[in-house]
Structure formats: C-alpha cells, structure tokens
Amino acid sequence: MHADKFSTLEEGIYLLNHSVGRPPVSAYQQVQAGFIEPWKTLTNDLWSRWIEEIDEFRKATALLLNASWQDVCPQTNLSGALSKLLPALPHTSGRNVIVYNEQDFPSMGFVLNQAQRTGFQLRCIPTDSDPLDLQVWDDRLDSSCACVLVTHVQSNTSVQVDVAGICALAKKSGVIPIVDIAQSVGVTEIDLSQWDADFVLGSCVKWLCGGPGAAFLWANPDIIEQCQPTDVGWFSHADPFEFDIHDFRYAEGVLRFWGGTPSVIPYVVAANSIKLIAQIGVDQVRRHNLALNQRLLDSLPEKVAICPVLPELRGGTAVLNFGQQQSTVEQNLLDAGVHFDSRPTGLRLSPHIYNNNAEIDVVTETILGCLKH
Template sequence: MKNILTGEDIQQAREQGKKEVIFDEKTIVTDIAKEAARRFDIQLVKKEAAPKTATVAEKREPQRATRPPSRASSGGLSREEVMEWKKEFPILDSIIHVGNCSQSPQSKRVRQAIEQYMESWLSIGMDWEYWIEGVIEAKNEFARLINADPVEVAVSTSVSEATSSIASSINWRQEPRKRVITTEAEFPTVNYVWLAHQKYGCKVDFIPVRNGKLELEDYDRLVDEETKMVSTTHVYYQNGFKQDVKAIADIVHSKGSLLLLDDYQSSGTHPIDVREMDIDLLTTGNLKYLLGIPGIAFIYCKKELLEQFKPSVTGWFGQENPFDFHIRYLDYAQGARRFETGTPPVIAAFAANEGMRIINEVGPQRIKEHIEKLSEKALNLGSELGLNVISPFDVTRKGPTTAIQVAEDQDSHHVEEEMKKKNIIVSARGEAVRVAPHFFTLEEEIETVMHELARVLNE
C-alpha cells in the first residue's frame, strides 16, 4: 500500500514543530503538500531506498535452524544409499537438481514404465485391459502411500480437476452450511475452484498468511457451524511452511466441518497417514516429489463420507459400471471412483505408479528425516551467507522447500536461468527462488547450491 502525503499532513507536522518530513520512495506527495511545505518552510526529505541486493549479511543476524533434540531413527539415508539412488536418475550425473517443488528428475524406472505402455501401444495396438490395470495399480500404490483403502482413492488429471470434482459434488443451494474456508497460502488453482462455486451459493473466506505462516488460532476463529469445508494446503508453496494437519483436523471436526487437504507441495517427502491425521479428503499430484509426470492426480475420500458426494464435474468413469452405457440416469460409483471423469490418464498412471513405488521403497519417514537434515543445512548456510531466507527455521514446521527472497530489482526467473548455467536446477516463484531437495540430494550439494546462489544474487 502506498503512503500518500497531503497538505494536512504537512499542516500537522507544522503544528508539532517539525522542520522536516521524511518519506520513502513509494510515497506519493500531492502538489498541495509540496506547496504547504514550501510555505511553512518544512523540508521534504526522501529516505534512501533499502539496499538492492539480497545479501545484507552485515546487517542481518544469522538465524539457526532447529530440529527435534531426540530422534528415534537414523536421521535419513546414508551417503552410500544416496549415491546408490543417484544412479537411478541419469541427469544427476551432471546436474544438481533441487527444483523438485516444480518437477522431479526422470528416473530409469519411471522411463521404463512409460516405455512399457508405449511398447504395448506399438506392438499390440489396443490393450485396454493392461492399460486400465496400470491405472488401478497406481491407485493401489497411492493408497499404500497414504494408508488408505484403495476403494477410497480416485484418479484425476490435475489437482484443479480433482478439487473441481469435490467442489461440484456439494449441492450448495440446498446445503445448510454455505461457507468454505480456504487460505491465502493455497496454490491459487484451489481458490479459483472455490471462488467459481460462489455462483452456486457457497461463500468463500480466507485464513490470512501472517509472517509466512497460517495460525491455528485463525482456524479456530474462522471455522464455525456454518462451515461445510476447510480447504487447506499441507505446505505453503512459496516458503515451505508446513501445517500441523492433525491439529487443524481437530478444530475443523469440532465445528462439524470437513477437512480437504492439498498435499501436492510435499507428497513423497513425509509420511501421510490419512487415518491417524483424520483427513476427510486429500488431493495431490505426481510430478513433484512423487517422481512422476504431469497429467495425473489423486483424490482420497474417507469411506464413511463418500455417499454424500455427487459430483457434477463427472463422466463415465465415475459411474458404477462405465460399460453399461446407460444414458438416462446417473449411477455414481460406490467408492471414491465417483470423483473420476473420463478416460483415465494411462501413460501418466504408468509413470506415477513406478514413481510412488520408489518413494514407498525408500520410505517416506526416512525421506522426511533426510530432508530435515538438508533443510537445516540450507537454512543455516543461507542465513550465514546473508541471504533473505523466508522459510521457517523450525524444520519440523517446514516442507522440503527453502525459499530465498530476491531483491526488488532482481528477477527470480533470471536467477533460475543463471543457476542453470552452473548446472543447478532451482525453481523461481514470484519474488523467491526455491531450493527443494529430495532423498537423492547430498548435504555437500546443498552447500554448493547455497554458495552459488549467493554468488548469483550478488552479481
């Protein structure tokens, strides 16, 4: 918000005996204010702009990251294991890939899975039974990842479509609870879906981001008996802030509302147990830490709740028996498949299945511990180098992303390009550059990334 200096402000300064009024470069000074200053002999002093570079080490006190003091397990993967897994991703021979918050690198196994589909298409021509089996296997693998029953899982093509299916399955005109509470930390697509449903009668309210975080008190304050759904992200895509899902679920359920969690920003980097965390609905996609490709997403819906959802974003694969080819009535599938629409994304499902197998094989808990170690390294080093780290310093309240805010006169996408020239993939988003490692990242690679980033930001 701009500050605007008027004649009245100058008049007040005069009454207070001030001889000068200081304003910054963003302030608009009206002509009347300038005239009044001249008349009253008050100096208008423009404050110097803040330093333009992101590195102001001499002025910023280094912060230290915190991790839980006692740890039951080994703290992630050993160096040998990481080196072994690196062989699975050919690009890691020559590139440090810490852009996993945008797209993970290609693994040999995922490529092979895609090739299996291509080979079947080439040699058999049409093999729907095998292809659909691939989709079902992917759903089963996803169910394993989040500790759900496969009947509670639906396949979709993106989180946008998945959220639309969910939002459209509530009859907003008849539903007594009209409110949907979402947050300012959502990946925008989710909020677009909810806002678009306002024309059907739902009312959207936002939980504010305060200092890069969402506060539990705000959930407690805003979620009420009028709230049908709380739609929130597990991890903030901008700075990696991670929410306490169980605590949110407790608040949401105490008000008789439902919890929809978007886990896209972190799936594959920590264990998700939908039962233990008491999540009603969950959406996620596969191209980030789940090692897949674009074009596929998943929906989880608690079994006991399924019956109430009747999506209008639907299609033949959402029907109990798609091959009945009836045309005069809707017959939603019994399970979460009711959220499905048209022909599923087969090739993406082959890739997703293999990617999730790798994650389940390495183990989400071990990945989490490994990433916490890398986060600690990135946060501390970023701080020591004077970078403007905007991620939480408590690694338990943080996903894999460590975000560095660039200076006002810098373009984060330019920084991303410059880093690419140094064989490092980072991800630019808005005014931040995100460093998002995975289980195949070594601590020394984080050191290289942070030092190179500091160099690029200081150039």
C-alpha cells in the same frame, strides 16, 4: 544417494523438485511394458489390462498414505478434482462458506472463485496471519462454513501446517476438511488415518517424480455416499461397460468422481515412480532433504530464510529472500548451473534423494560469494 535410480542432469544442479521431480530411469521401460505392449498385442481385453495398470497406481498411492486403495480415485490434477468435488458435497442449509488461505496454490483459488457462481461464499485467511496458529483457523470455522481447504505445505513459504489439528477444529464445527498434499506427498510422511480429513487431493509431478497428469482424490468412506458429482462420465458409472444411456448409477465409493475416458500413460509412469519412492522410503527421503536443507540454512544468515527454520515446521523447500541482493544472488546461481525458481516471497531450492552435500555446498558458496560484496 540413489542418484543412479533417476534420470539426473549431466550438468548443473537440479533443485526444482517442488515443481517437477526427475524421472526414474525405469520410466521408459515401464511405459513400454504397461501401455505400449498391451496396446500392440491385446484387443477386446485391452481396457481390462489398462485398468489393471491404473489400479496399480491406486494401490501404490494408498500404500504410501496408509489408506485403502478402494478410497483412491485417479484424477488429472488437483484443480480439476476440486472442481468436481465442491458442487458434489452434501448440502446443509445455511452452510455455504469455504475457508481458505491466501497462500494456497493459485490454481486452487481460481476454482474457489468460480464456486461463488454456484452459491458458495469465500472466507480468506490473509497472508499476514500465521497458519501455524490453530486459533487463526478456529476463528473462521463456524456454523456458516461448508468446507475448509487446508494446504499441508505452502508452495511459497514451505510452511507445514498442523493438518490433524485443523481437521479436528473443522469437525468440531461440522465443517468438511479438504487437504491439498501436492507439495508434501513424497517428501513428508503422511498417514491419513491420523488426520480425520474428509478429502485429500494430491499429485505425482513433484516429489513423487511421476510426471504430470497423474493426480488423485482420496475420500473418507464415511462421507462419500453422500456426494453426488455432476461432472461424471462412463467411468463414474457403477458398471462402465453396461452402455445404457438411460441408466446412470454412481459407482460405489470414490470412483464416482472419475469421469470419462481416462488417460493411461500418466498412471503407468506414476505407479512406477511411487513404488520407487516407497522402496527408498519416504522417511529416508525426508531425512535426506532435511539434512541438505539444514546444511544450506546453517551456512546463511538466518534473516534470509522465509521458510521455517525449525525442520518440523518446514516442507521440502528452502525459500530464501536476500532483499536488495536478490537479483544478484539469482543471477550468480544461474551462472553456477543451479536450477531453481523464484516467487515474490523468495527463491526456492528443493533437494531430493538424488541430490548431495557437494551440490548444496556449491549453492552455499555461490550465495556467500554474493553476500560478501
């Protein structure tokens, strides 16, 4: 389904979409039109043209999330965005605790660890706690907390948490919710108006098939004017082309988090891919992904599923652990030409809109062949 719109592999079964999505076939042409040709032909107005391309990225991202594009700021990656965000948050005396989950992506945890150098303290929800239980979050959100990092879909387990519920608990306690949607955007429908988050961080390299280097920070307009980032550059300025070294003024809104000279190509590529995913429909991507994963899970013993069996609690990835047979299963899948990866929790298989039933059946037959021995 829609395989003709993406550069899929000539051989093998690609199920690494939780890591890097396949590029649209139109990506190369879009880079030529949106980056190379303006570079070849324009002079003084080149940056204006490139900023238009980046604005297309902001608009495409906002449309996907039911948000205003003026509230979307381009970023390079999520950890970089979080590094900019934490020291810029409005400070309230007595609030210096950051709540996070041990199953958050390690790169985000690294940023949180460094934040302790600036006075923050960390409060971790351990792996053996159930992130689907709102009481687990409520027990850790109190008047000492500055913010909470909420990972919409966990990369190691594919657990999809109740973001709206957690944000409501955070707001009740005066805590700033920061939501990581790297593993969910493009494969689950997201409506930011339903979450009441203060900040949302995402990237395009996975389910959005936009390649690395194009990430984004969405900020709630109700809080953004209270934020004073120190990691700034000329594109964080109210008038980037004013060029007065003695006069820095924050850009209005979220663009104060932009920084110095931006890359352009990643956003040209990503804007094109986001528009393609939107044209197909995230709802259709979601239905297709759920159907293929369910086809896989229904064919295997339930005990091997590390990911939630209930589809409404699961992201886009099937996470499977076969115990003592794990290495045998992994080797046989590799021999069958299946592209996947493994984490301590289990092997990860992530079908996208360009995968099909026949590919999932190869995976299932390969696994079952191992389990019979």
